Amino acid sequence: MKRSDIMKEKKFVNDNIKKLLVTEYLQSENESAGFGGMEMKRTPFGTNITLFVNRPGLVIGRHGSKIKAMTTTLETKYGLESPQIEVKEVDNPDLNPQIISKKIALSLEKGWNYRKAGNTTLRRIMDQHARGVLIRIGGKISGERARTQKFMFGEIKYSGDPARSGVISGYSVAMLKTGAIGIVVRLLRQDYQLPDEIVINTNGAKAISKDNENNNDEVEDNGTQS
DSSP, X not given: OOHHHHHHHHXXXXXXXXXXXXXXXXXXXXXGXXXXXXXXXXXXXXXXXXXXXXXXXXXXXXXXXXXXXXXXXXHHTSOOSSEEEEEEEOSOGGGOXXXXXXXXXXXXXXXXXXXXXXHHHHHHHHHTTOSEEEEEEEESSXXXXXXXXXXXXXXXXXXXXXXXXXXXXXXXXXXXXXXXXXXXXXXXXXXXXXTTOOOOOHHHHHHHHHHHHHHXXXXXXXXXXX
8 A cells, every 4th residue: 555545544534533523522512402413524714513403592602602612622622723613403303313312311311211212202203204213222221131122113224325325313322320321313314315216207298298299280280281
């Protein structure tokens, strides 16, 4: 392997590690606001970070004080160049897997049974007309032996491009007396078109049929004139 390729690989790994650390920091700072994910993009003017939260007011703080504090930390501790934080409100919290997983974790910590928490959340997601959802709760949920319970509805992809591009996921941890309980939520995106979904353009078919009728009329007229 060439030295340039090795340097590119190291840079790729370091950038992803930095992004993971930044995500963990921002999630811990904004959990009370309903952290729903983040996007980080590099531009010629610096690093743009978009936070998706359920309650934007808690992230911004009084006179933007919390935003300024997080910007300073990102620049000094994590080495981001001119970070600029933008806050957006989540359109539908019941279709955001990170917010959903955190709500389940809080319910378990309040003493809810895992079946009640899973089924209640599943019904709420179904009411929002979700295409597919998978909720997985794992740990010592019913005894000393750890196991996993799944709650499913609709269609979920596990491999290939549909799993990478069409499925969004969230993860949270509930700390109970029996130990840590992991919650994973996966949702099939509303706007993603699966490879086996075929859309037939009926308007185009009608237009073609009308053109064919017109052509047939012209042929008949030409035939009568001759």
